[in-house]
Amino acid sequence: MSNILSEEQVMLRDMAKSFFAEKAPVSLHRELRHNTDSQGFSAALWQEMLAMGWAGIDVGEAYDGLGFGFRGLGIVMEEAGRTLAASPLLSTVVLGAGAIQLGGSDAQKQALLPEVVAGNLLLAMAIDEGAHHDPGQTCLAAMPEGDSFVLNGSKDFVIDGNIADKLVVAARTSGDAGSTAGLTLFLVDADAEGLTVHARKMVDSHNTATLQFSHVMVSGSDVLGQIDAGAEVLEATLDRGRIALAAEMLGAMQQAFENILDYLKERKQFGTTIGSFQALQHRAAMMFSDIEQCKSVVYEALGAAEDSRDDLPQLASMAKAMVNHAYHNISSEGIQMFGGMGMTDECDMGFYLKRARVAEQSLGSASYHQSRFATLNGF
Amino acid sequence: MMSTLEQFRLETRAWLEDNCPPSMRTPIKPGEEVWGGRNAAFHNPESKLWLERMAAKGWTAPTWPSEYGGGGLNKAEAGVLSEELKRINARTPLVSFGLWMIGPVLLEFGTEAQRQEHLPSIINGEIWWCQGYSEPGAGSDLAGLQTRAEDKGDHFIVNGQKVWTSHADQADWIYVLVRTNTEVKHAGITMLIVDMETPGISTSPIKLISGSSPFCETFFDNVRVPKDAVVGEINGGWAVSNRLLQFERENISADAFAAEKPIDLGELTKTYLGARGTEIADPVARDQLARLRMREQSLQLTIKRIMDEAEAGSSTGAVSSIIKFLGAELNKDRYEYFLDIMGQQALGWEGEGFSESELMTCREWLRSKANSIEGGTTEINLNVVAKRVLGLK
Numbered sequence: 073m074s075n076i077l078s079e080e081q082v083m084l085r086d087m088a089k090s091f092f093a094e095k096a097p098v099s100l101h102r103e104l105r106h107n108t109d110s111q112g113f114s115a116a117l118w119q120e121m122l123a124m125g126w127a128g129i130d131v132g133e134a135y136d137g138l139g140f141g142f143r144g145l146g147i148v149m150e151e152a153g154r155t156l157a158a159s160p161l162l163s164t165v166v167l168g169a170g171a172i173q174l175g176g177s178d179a180q181k182q183a184l185l186p187e188v189v190a191g192n193l194l195l196a197m198a199i200d201e202g203a204h205h206d207p208g209q210t211c212l213a214a215m216p217e218g219d220s221f222v223l224n225g226s227k228d229f230v231i232d233g234n235i236a237d238k239l240v241v242a243a244r245t246s247g248d249a250g251s252t253a254g255l256t257l258f259l260v261d262a263d264a265e266g267l268t269v270h271a272r273k274m275v276d277s278h279n280t281a282t283l284q285f286s287h288v289m290v291s292g293s294d295v296l297g298q299i300d301a302g303a304e305v306l307e308a309t310l311d312r313g314r315i316a317l318a319a320e321m322l323g324a325m326q327q328a329f330e331n332i333l334d335y336l337k338e339r340k341q342f343g344t345t346i347g348s349f350q351a352l353q354h355r356a357a358m359m360f361s362d363i364e365q366c367k368s369v370v371y372e373a374l375g376a377a378e379d380s381r382d383d384l385p386q387l388a389s390m391a392k393a394m395v396n397h398a399y400h401n402i403s404s405e406g407i408q409m410f411g412g413m414g415m416t417d418e419c420d421m422g423f424y425l426k427r428a429r430v431a432e433q434s435l436g437s438a439s440y441h442q443s444r445f446a447t448l449n450g451f
Numbered sequence: 452m453m454s455t456l457e458q459f460r461l462e463t464r465a466w467l468e469d470n471c472p473p474s475m476r477t478p479i480k481p482g483e484e485v486w487g488g489r490n491a492a493f494h495n496p497e498s499k500l501w502l503e504r505m506a507a508k509g510w511t512a513p514t515w516p517s518e519y520g521g522g523g524l525n526k527a528e529a530g531v532l533s534e535e536l537k538r539i540n541a542r543t544p545l546v547s548f549g550l551w552m553i554g555p556v557l558l559e560f561g562t563e564a565q566r567q568e569h570l571p572s573i574i575n576g577e578i579w580w581c582q583g584y585s586e587p588g589a590g591s592d593l594a595g596l597q598t599r600a601e602d603k604g605d606h607f608i609v610n611g612q613k614v615w616t617s618h619a620d621q622a623d624w625i626y627v628l629v630r631t632n633t634e635v636k637h638a639g640i641t642m643l644i645v646d647m648e649t650p651g652i653s654t655s656p657i658k659l660i661s662g663s664s665p666f667c668e669t670f671f672d673n674v675r676v677p678k679d680a681v682v683g684e685i686n687g688g689w690a691v692s693n694r695l696l697q698f699e700r701e702n703i704s705a706d707a708f709a710a711e712k713p714i715d716l717g718e719l720t721k722t723y724l725g726a727r728g729t730e731i732a733d734p735v736a737r738d739q740l741a742r743l744r745m746r747e748q749s750l751q752l753t754i755k756r757i758m759d760e761a762e763a764g765s766s767t768g769a770v771s772s773i774i775k776f777l778g779a780e781l782n783k784d785r786y787e788y789f790l791d792i793m794g795q796q797a798l799g800w801e802g803e804g805f806s807e808s809e810l811m812t813c814r815e816w817l818r819s820k821a822n823s824i825e826g827g828t829t830e831i832n833l834n835v836v837a838k839r840v841l842g843l844k
Contacts, residue, residue, distance in 0.1 A: 074759040333841060348844060353837035360836060361773040368752035390745045442741035451717030451731050451740060 075371040077147075084144055087124075088151035095120060096157035098420050104158065105277035111235045112279035113158040119191065127165050128189035131173065135185035142312065142378035146319040146370070153323025156423055158278055160194050163232035166316040167309060168195025171240045175257060175297030175305030184238075184259075196236035197309070198227040198283055205436045207242060207306060208252045212285060214243035221245075221258065221295075223266075223288040231434065233281030234271035236262050240309075241285075245300050252303035257296040264288050276423075276430040311388035314435045315373045318391040321431050322363075322370050325399040328406050328424040329359055335410055346409075355405060362398040369394050386448050389441035396438040403428035459528055463535045470504045472497035475542045481811060484546045487576025489623050498542075505544040506575040512550055515558065519570035526762075548617070549573035549580040553626045553644070555698045560683040560691050565644070569624075581647075583613040583627030583669055584692070591831050593628075594637045594689065598671060600629035602685075607631075607643070609651075609674040615825070619654040619667035623647055626695075627671075632686050640688040643680045650674070661817035662800075699826055716740055716788070723792045736792055743788055746781050750774070772840060776832035779822035786816040 077085065096117050104110055121127065129144045131137025138144075149161060169188045172180055187193035199207050212225030223243055233239070239260045247254020262269065266288040271281050297305045336347030336356065346352055373387040381387075403425040407414035414421045432438070453461075474497045485491070485498050493499040505511050508522060513529040515521025524532065554573045557566050572578040589596040598611025609629055619625065625645050632639030645652070651674035656664035683691045717731065720740060725732040731740065757770050789812050790797045797812050799805035823829040837843045 074763070075756055076759050076763045076765070333843075336843060350834070350837075353841075353843045354830070354833040356841055356843060357773075357833040357836035360841060361777055364770050364773060365746075365749040365753050365777070368756045369749045371756070372752050390748060393741075394745055394749055439738065442738050442745070445745065446717075446737050446741040447730065449717060449741075449744065450729055451720065451737060 075368070075375060077143075080140075081143060081147060084140070085147045085151065088148045089154070091120075091124070092151050092155045092157050096152070096155050098155055098423060101156045101158065101277070101423060112232070112277070113160065117157070118159055121159060121161070122189075122191040125189075126161070127169075127191060128185075130165075131169060131185055131189055135181060136189045137185070142315075143371075143374045146316060146374040146377075149316045149319040150323035150370075153320035154327040156324060156427055160232055160235070162313065162316055162320070163197065163236065163279075164188060164193075164195040167197040167231070167313045168236070168238070168240055170312050171197060171257060171296060171305060171309040174308050175302070179293075180259070180296065193238060194232065194236045196230050196232045196239050196281075197313070198230045198233060198239050198241045199306075199310070200229050201225070201227055203229070203433075205433065205440060207255070207310065209249050210242050210244050210252070210255055211249050212241070212243045214245050214256060214258065214290070216245075217289075219292040221256075221290045221292070223258065223260070223285040223290060225285050227283040227285075229272070229434075230281045230283055232279045233283055234269055234279055238262060239283070240296060242302065242306055247300075252306060254300055255302045255306060256299050257302040257306060258290045259294040259296055260288065260290055264290070274430055276426040278427070278430060307385065310435060311384050312377050314388045314392040314441075315370070315377050317431060317435055318366075318370050318395040319374065321395045321399045321428070322366055324424055324427060324431075325366070325395070325402045326363060328399075328402050328421065329363060331421060331424075332356070332359075332402075332406050332409050335413075339411075352409065355409075359398075359402050359405060362401065366391075366395050366398050386445060389436070389445040389448065392436055393438045393441035393445065396432045396441070399428045400432055400438075456527055456531060460531045460535065463532055464538075466508075467535055467539060467541065470501075471539060471541050472501055475501045475544075476539050477542075478540070479542050483542075485544065485576065486546050486579050486618065486621070488579030488621060489577070490621070491576065491579075498544075501542070502544045502576055509574060511545045511547075511576065512554065512570075512574045515554065515570065515574065519566055520574045521570070545576045547573065547576065547580070548582055549578065552582065552695050552698050553580050556626075556642075556682060556691060556695050559694065562679070564679065565682070569644070578624055579618070579622045581616050581619045581622035581625050581669075583616055583619075583625045585615045586612060587614055591828055593692075594640065596628055596630060596640065598627070598629045599633075600631050600641060600643065600676070602631065605678055607676045607678070607680075609643070609645075609671045609676055611671050613669040613671075614657075615666045616654070616669040617666055619647070619669045620656055625652075625669070626682065628688055628692055631688075637689045638686055640692070641685050642682040642688040642691045643676055644682060645674070645676050645680060649676070659817070660820070661814045663814065663818070696827070716743070720792045723794070723796070739788060739791070743781070743785060746777075746784075750777055750781060753777075772832065772835050775827060776823065776829045779829060782822050783819050786812070786819040790816060 096114070100114060104114065125138045126148050128137030129140045129148065130142050133139045145166065152159060152161065165188065169185060172184050184193060188195065201209065201211055212223065212227060214221040214223050223241065227241065239262060241258045241260050242255050243258055244254055245256040260267065266286040268284045269281050271279065274280055333356065336352060337345055339346050369391045373391040376384045376387045406421040407425055410419055410421050413419050474495060483494050483498060485493065485502055509515065509517060509520055510522045510532060513522035513524045513532050514526065517523035550573060554570060557569055573580070584593060586596050586598060598609065598613060600607040600609045613627065625647055627643050627645060628640055629643055630639055631641040651672045653670045654667040657666045657668060658664050717740065720731045720736055724736055731737040753770065754774060793809065793812065796805065796809050799810055799813060801810060
């Protein structure tokens with residue numbers, strides 16, 4: 073199948089590009105980062121994104137969505153990445169609603185998906201319990217008690233965990249840490265008794281939170297999918313999240329690279345533009361090549377997610393690992409090529425560097441995904 | 452109702468089933484590549500049969516016009532043929548600079564007489580072509596070439612030296628870039644096609660670090676070449692040669708889709724470094740291999756994207772110019788990986804104590820170092836990207 077965008081997809085991309093350039097330029101991110109009262113994103117911007125239908129872009133029409141497909145979601149993520157626009161797209165739409173779409177019962181889908189599409193419900197997915205993404209290491213325990221479960225433990229670095237109304241929580245109902253076998257997914261209200269939420273301030277100013285579960289009671293009807301067998305839905309949801317995040321990072325690195333290129337053509341030293349120096353030209357050409365390869369992989373992965381292909385896990389790991397390396401390098405090179413300017417708060421490049429490192433760790437570092445890719449390929 | 456393309460697929464599949472000899476469906480063995488030529492050598496008799504059958508269909512050059520002996524297929528049909536060949540792991544019937552480079556150039560720039568004389572013998576492998584581009588003083592700076600063609604009215608007299616001429620000692624004809632004007636650089640270059648048996652041409656093989664000699668020096672000493680040997684215009688050779696380099700690049704792209712199955716590097720690594728369950732025991736090698744595999748696959752996806760974009764009519768220049776250097780660097784790294792996992796067993800030169808494949812790995816590792824030098828160095832490719840694509844000047 074070709075990865076050339078259809079006419080509709082091109083229209084969506086053009087629309088999203090001008091939308092973020094106009095409504096959410098990097099200056100908005102600059103404004104929001106010091107605003108401790110804010111939700112970490114602009115509510116007005118999110119309202120406009122909802123009005124465009126983007127919260128339901130990959131949700132079926134039966135649940136009030138557009139049914140446009142996962143490629144469409146990727147296109148919006150990529151364009152949002154260019155301007156570092158913060159929104160609940162990843163946490164609520166890709167991960168939260170994604171888990172419900174893949175694993176939810178009819179009743180859960182009926183109750184929750186239209187609420188997401190309408191903008192009445194923010195979701196977050198609580199997976200990691202330490203500084204490194206690794207769902208197999210889940211320890212948070214869910215013990216059955218009558219028709220319910222009692223949750224004890226903690227979650228960390230939960231994307232948008234501080235603003236979500238409802239959480240999708242991965243908990244251990246059997247098995248041992250080190251494997252995703254024996255995990256179950258639960259829907260937990262953010263205001264459930266025994267659940268405390270602490271926002272953490274990150275270098276990229278994006279939302280993340282620590283969650284403490286102390287005897288949190290969850291009804292059996294709030295199990296998402298199968299008990300003890302949540303791994304399949306969990307991994308499929310995370311793979312969609314990894315690919316969508318890779319798309320966001322792809323957009324961000326393209327913009328960072330364009331900023332670099334503009335500077336190389338404008339900054340003069342020794343009486344000439346620094347872009348005339350071969351030492352910088354070759355590095356720029358290599359960055360360009362990395363971006364082109366990342367595009368090919370991310371677009372292929374978006375297609376694999378849209379069509380629920382068998383090679384989705386391999387492509388998700390490949391996309392995240394490749395994009396991690398490329399964005400890492402481009403953001404570092406960006407600071408170096410901007411020189412002293414790159415070290416100043418006034419220059420946007422610092423924002424791209426900060427976002428790069430957080431995004432690299434979110435949903436799996438390069439080494440995590442290289443190891444997973446090796447396992448998936450039988451070595 | 453079945454589409455004509457599906458019909459073509461069924462017919463092709465049936466024909467290949469009947470006509471592709473069994474040993475031609477196995478991975479190519481060293482030395483069994485078929486280059487053709489006046490003194491063609493076939494180490495495997497089935498190679499000869501396979502070439503003859505494919506050439507008779509015109510399928511060594513599937514998209515060339517049938518009036519010259521080509522297959523006359525459209526792009527979609529050629530795609531089907533390529534898929535069907537890949538399906539049965541068929542070997543390439545003919546390895547040929549004629550098919551890949553000078554043939555397409557003659558189709559675009561050649562005279563009718565040149566096409567009629569040369570295309571049929573390229574298609575059936577009767578003539579082996581070599582390429583006279585680089586000179587001792589003109590490598591990356593190709594347009595600095597000095598081999599001189601003096602205009603003597605009805606013919607040229609050519610004097611000079613070429614280097615890195617692939618298989619010049621075995622080839623029958625050469626397409627060669629010569630200087631016809633010494634006043635200007637790029638605009639003083641002409642492409643000639645010359646029979647290697649012409650008096651005054653001599654060759655001398657160059658021994659490489661790998662021990663083999665695939666390249667030669669080629670000398671032109673008062674060689675008389677008729678005027679009808681010019682491809683395109685006199686002093687218009689630079690444009691012709693650039694077009695030819697594009698064909699070379701496209702061929703490299705097509706090559707990445709070649710029918711051969713890749714070696715299972717995972718299993719090879721476990722053989723040399725041990726396994727823990729199904730995993731490679733050494734975590735560093737395992738990580739390195741995952742990275743290599745990702746680079747391979749992303750390069751293939753990028754090549755596929757170029758082709759899809761070309762089909763859709765959107766621009767391709769930006770992306771195709773990076774393929775050569777990415778592929779070259781990847782292949783060099785692959786061979787360094789072989790050395791890493793095989794250790795000293797990959798460093799034998801010859802004789803006992805080393806398997807055939809270990810000795811071959813060593814020679815191929817040495818050969819791979821040329822990947823980023825031949826056909827445009829990595830540095831030149833990066834220059835092209837920086838200047839032409841990114842606009843850094």
